[in-house]
Amino acid sequence: xxxxxxxxxxxxxxxxxxxxxxxxxxxxxxxxxxxxxxxxxxxxxxxxxxxxxxxxxxxxxxxxxxxxxxxxxxxxxxxxxxxxxxxxxxxxxxxxxxxxxxxxxxxxxxxxxxxxxxxxxxxxxxxxxxxxxxxxxxxxxxxxxxxxxxxxxxxxxxxxxxxxxxxxxxxxxxxxxxxxxxxxxxxxxxxxxxxxxxxxxxxxxxxxxxxxxxxxxxxxxxxxxxxxxxxxxxxxxxxxxxxxxxxxxxxxxxxxxxxxxxxxxxxxxxxx
Ligand SMILES: [Fe+2]
Ligand SMILES: [Fe+2]
Numbered sequence: 001x002x003x004x005x006x007x008x009x010x011x012x013x014x015x016x017x018x019x020x021x022x023x024x025x026x027x028x029x030x031x032x033x034x035x036x037x038x039x040x041x042x043x044x045x046x047x048x049x050x051x052x053x054x055x056x057x058x059x060x061x062x063x064x065x066x067x068x069x070x071x072x073x074x075x076x077x078x079x080x081x082x083x084x085x086x087x088x089x090x091x092x093x094x095x096x097x098x099x100x101x102x103x104x105x106x107x108x109x110x111x112x113x114x115x116x117x118x119x120x121x122x123x124x125x126x127x128x129x130x131x132x133x134x135x136x137x138x139x140x141x142x143x144x145x146x147x148x149x150x151x152x153x154x155x156x157x158x159x160x161x162x163x164x165x166x167x168x169x170x171x172x173x174x175x176x177x178x179x180x181x182x183x184x185x186x187x188x189x190x191x192x193x194x195x196x197x198x199x200x201x202x203x204x205x206x207x208x209x210x211x212x213x214x215x216x217x218x219x220x221x222x223x224x225x226x227x228x229x230x231x232x233x234x235x236x237x238x239x240x241x242x243x244x245x246x247x248x249x250x251x252x253x254x255x256x257x258x259x260x261x262x263x264x265x266x267x268x269x270x271x272x
Contacts, residue, residue, distance in 0.1 A: 004172055005259050011075030011170050013082050014269070018159050020089060022096035029153035034214045035207075035224035040152070040160075041094050042206030045101055046199075047163075048084040049109060050132065053117060055080050057125040058177050065180045069173075076173040079166045086159055094210075104209045108202055116198065123182055127191025130174045132199060135242050137171035137253060140164035142234045144261045161265055168262035172253040185249055192246055196239070 030036040055077050062073055094101055117125055143149050143164040149157045178188065211221055245251055 004254050005257050007263070008169065008259060011072050011079065011173065013075060013078030014162070014166070014266070016082060016086065016162060018086060018089070018155065020093050020155060022093050025093055025153050025155050027097040029156050031151045033224055033227070034216060035211060035221060036151070036228060038210035038214070039203075039207045039228075040156075041099070041210055042104075042203055044087050044090045044094065045104060045206050046108070046202055047087040049105075049113060051080040051084040051087075053113060053125070054129045054133070054174065057122070057129045058174055060122050061126065061177055061181050065177055069176050069180065072170070072173050073177065076170045079170055083163050083166070086163070090156075090159065099210055099213050101210075104206050107205070112198060112202065116194070120194070123178075123187060124190060124194065126174065126178050126181065127187050128195045128198070129191075130178045130188065131192040131195035131246065133167070133171055133174045134246055134253060135195070135199060135238055136167045138238045138242050139234075140167040140171075141258050141261060142237060144265065146234055148234055162269060165262040165265045165269075168258055169266075175253050188246075192243070196243070200239075 026032070028034050028037045030040055058073060058076065062070055065073065091101055120128070140163075143160060149161055149164075152160065178191075214221075216224075245255070
């Protein structure tokens with residue numbers, strides 16, 4: 001198995017608490033536009049339940065893995081738990097701006113967790129987590145390299161940059177757990193298929209349910225969607241590059257060492 005860069009060390013959660021204030025964060029905090037804001041707000045809504053699912057799916061196997069990896073798993077749990085908490089705190093900002101989020105959250109919970117997760121074998125759930133961690137790591141890299149966060153309100157930019165940096169730090173943890181538990185290529189591919197379908201499905205559903213509450217009219221929604229052309233290249237990168245890399249039989253998340261991106265940002269955060 002390939003190793004993480006020696007500078008990674010022990011993965012550690014950081015104490016954090018972002019000062020979210022609906023009087024400071026505007027309703028349309030991405031570029032002042034409704035549609036891109038809805039698309040990122042949908043991610044805020046998806047993340048907390050998703051990250052708790054990641055933790056559950058890995059926890060089932062923590063007694064079956066090597067001691068060194070178990071240490072990293074502990075750090076992974078801590079980081080994902082805090083991400084979930086901070087994104088959940090952001091729900092209050094979305095609601096303060098007049099959006100109802102409960103209906104989406106109920107549908108998402110019912111289908112993804114009371115439905116698919118209960119029916120899926122534990123190993124498949126773990127494999128879905130591994131694939132989603134791969135997508136998240138590419139999204140995180142894009143956040144730093146493509147300057148995607150520059151369009152965001154600073155208070156939300158801080159939350160997403162912190163999250164992105166820690167996603168890069170722990171990007172191989174779930175993968176390494178799956179590799180120790182069952183390194184079947186077919187299992188990894190099945191997880192990728194289910195992860196891709198559910199991520200696209202719930203992301204689109206969440207964004208659509210938020211956009212409908214804007215009462216914008218189809219023409220304006222399409223106009224704003226067209227303006228997203230340059231950002232859509234990031235989405236293409238996530239899914240196309242994501243799948244291309246993941247399909248390689250000998251793929252490992254640290255084949256691409258981008259730890260410096262995360263550490264440069266986190267060094268500033270730790271100092272602050
Ligand atoms: Fe996370
Ligand atoms: Fe993660």
